[in-house]
Amino acid sequence: MxxxxxxxxxxxxxxxxxxxxxxxxxxxxxxxxxxxxxxxxxxxxxxxxxxxxxxxxxxxxxxxxxxxxxxxxxxxxxxxxxxxxxxxxxxxxxxxxxxxxxxxxxxxxxxxxxxxxxxxxxxxxxxxxxxxxxxxxxxxxxxxxxxxxxxVRQSYMDRLLGEFSLGRSLKVVVDAGNGTGCDPAVEVLERLGCRVVPLYCSMDGSFPNHHPDPTVEENLRDLKSSVVREKADIGIAFDGDADRLGVVDDRGETVWGDRILMLLAGHLLRTNPGATVISEVKASRLLFEQVKTAGGRPFMSPTGHSLIKKAMVEQNALLAGEMSGHIFFRDRYYGYDDALYAALRVLEILGSDDRPLHSHFKDLPEVFSTPEIREDCSDSSKFAIVDRVVELLQDDGYGVNTTDGARIDFKDGWGLVRASNTQPVLVLRFEAGTPEALADYERTTRDYISRARRDLHV
The missing domain is CATH 3.40.120.10 (Alpha-D-Glucose-1,6-Bisphosphate, subunit A, domain 3)
Known part of the structure; x- marks a missing residue:
């Protein structure tokens, strides 16, 4: 040839x-x-x-x-x-x-x-x-x-409509970001009795209104304002191909992936006591604690939708999720990430009583966290830097979870350093009980990254 x-x-x-x-x-x-x-x-x-x-x-x-x-x-x-x-x-x-x-x-x-x-x-x-x-x-x-x-459009819709019955009529703002998520989401929600306010629900592959990534808060700006203006019960956002979900509560505040999972896990564990719930190294410590408190078995997986699907089978888990908005159900579903299905599970909980969405989280302890921080780092050095950070931390007596990078245990929180699998960057994230501790954990972790770079001459 x-x-x-x-x-x-x-x-x-x-x-x-x-x-x-x-x-x-x-x-x-x-x-x-x-x-x-x-x-x-x-x-x-x-x-x-x-x-x-x-x-x-x-x-x-x-x-x-x-x-x-x-x-x-x-x-x-x-x-x-x-x-x-x-x-x-x-x-x-x-x-x-x-x-x-x-x-x-x-x-x-x-x-x-x-x-x-x-x-x-x-x-x-x-x-x-x-x-x-x-x-x-x-x-x-x-x-x-x-x-x-x-x-398979009609068959897929029938599968969803046959499973869900919402206890009350909910007002839902749907931001599809001009991606494929608008179809059939709007029709499914309306047929379930929701009052739908569509936002950017016409397909346009140039994505003229905002980038279709619900993990970036700027992309949720219009959804947040629409939820408040319309006095809606919830806002939901999809990424470009609708396998990732973003949620905004009734007060126009973002509900990040680990909190969505806390809500879903708490509800699931009432009917499936002892079930395994999986999340990843970027998720809040609160999530793993809440799953355990609710009678479940928390399991921490490396980041990545393929790896989480594999872990779900190996651990026989019924629910899993990532900070990125990938949410996976093997309870009543097939085990893959479907943003519309996950949204319907949230709406099912919301429709079961009269409480607004924000009140479902009011009893959680207050924590402070950073968004995901991405620091440029060459593909040739990023994994070696993380390995050296682990060595330095362990030499100094820190507890380090190495499931995926280095998740560092601090007194009142944690820090994360991991090499991205898809980009030439280090991914950092931090959580603490106070803003002062949060800044301290980030500063300490960055010092270890600098030491690792010096040791490796990169």
């Missing part, structure tokens, strides 16, 4: 394949990916995509490569990532691909891949890249893909 253009190896991330279209995700590269995935799929594969402008072209290239491998391809159309996961569980293809850039800028796109019902990540993605090198060609004609048009 004639060799094609080189593949940018940086597109092969820990949890997905992701890059800029069409510079990284060209026709040649995407067709090569399709050839490899078609061989992996066997007889049948499914492809869904979000509303990014590059999605249709990437789908056609990917499907063309799959078709060359003798694979039948079902085109699920434009939909959320959870709907694509639902299709995998319902239709049981050999392989399922979601084309999505998630919360990345509009020029990005990517591929989330499931083999059977298992999400592909880590070394498996690297191996796909290696195999692509062998089938990458330049100028090789490919025929048009043979596509079967499929839709």
């Amino acid at each position: 004639k060799g094609g253009p080189p593949i940018n190896r940086e597109i092969f991330r820990k949890y997905d394949i992701r890059g800029v279209y069409p510079e990284d995700l060209s026709a040649e590269v995407t067709i090569a990916l399709g050839r490899v995935l078609g061989e992996m799929a066997g007889e049948h594969a499914l492809i869904g995509r979000d509303c990014r402008e590059s999605g249709r072209m990437l789908m056609e290239w990917l499907a063309a490569g799959m078709t060359e491998s003798g694979c039948r391809v079902g085109d699920l159309g434009v939909q959320t990532t959870p709907m694509t996961y639902y299709a995998a569980h319902s239709l049981k293809p050999g392989l399922t691909v979601m084309i999505t850039g998630s919360h990345n800028p509009p020029e990005y796109n990517g591929f989330k891949i499931m083999k059977g019902l298992e999400t592909i990540y880590g070394q498996s993605i690297t191996e796909i890249g290696n195999r692509m090198e062998g089938v990458l060609t330049s100028g090789t004609p490919v025929g048009p893909p043979r596509l079967e048009q499929l839709s």
Whole structure:
């Protein structure tokens, strides 16, 4: 075969394949990916995509490569990532691909891949890249893909509508950020009796109003003001492909991922005493304490949706969640991250009595925390720096949890230093009982990072 253009190896991330279209995700590269995935799929594969402008072209290239491998391809159309996961569980293809850039800028796109019902990540993605090198060609004609048009929209909606009945009519502001989350969320909520105030609920892959990432508080500004202005019970926000949830309470305050999980866990443990609840190293100490107090078994996992799904199976957990808004239910659901389903579980709790959302958290101890801090650090040195920080802290007698980086135990809180799996940065976060202690823990941790850099000459 004639060799094609080189593949940018940086597109092969820990949890997905992701890059800029069409510079990284060209026709040649995407067709090569399709050839490899078609061989992996066997007889049948499914492809869904979000509303990014590059999605249709990437789908056609990917499907063309799959078709060359003798694979039948079902085109699920434009939909959320959870709907694509639902299709995998319902239709049981050999392989399922979601084309999505998630919360990345509009020029990005990517591929989330499931083999059977298992999400592909880590070394498996690297191996796909290696195999692509062998089938990458330049100028090789490919025929048009043979596509079967499929839709799981109605089936997915029926699955949700058949499970939930809200105890009272709730006023809900929905900010879809012009992503795919608006469909079918607005219709589902209205059919459940909610009074829905839609905000940026028309799909537009250029994301003209704000970036579709509900973990960035600036992106929730309009949702917060709308909740207060409309006197709504709750505001919910989705990322670009609706697998991550953001929540704003009735007073217009952000409810971060660990607090959402506290609410959900407390409710779940009433009917499932002793159940395991999983979160990650960036979550509040309060979450793990609250789960234990409520009669559950808390478990701390490394960060990453694929790793958490794996831990849920290994630990037989019923609920898991990340600060990023990925929330996973194996109680009454399939174990994948679905922002609409998680939102409905929150609304189910809210509708069960007359208490406003903010009051569900009023008895929690007050803690002070930083947002996630991202400090530039080269890919070549970031893991070595974290390892050296662990050594220095342990030498000085600190308790350090090394589940994912270094989570440092302080007297009245904790600090975190971990190497990002997706970017050349160190991720820091801190929590304490007072603002003064919070500043002290951050200062102490940064001193150890500086010492590690000096020791490693980086």
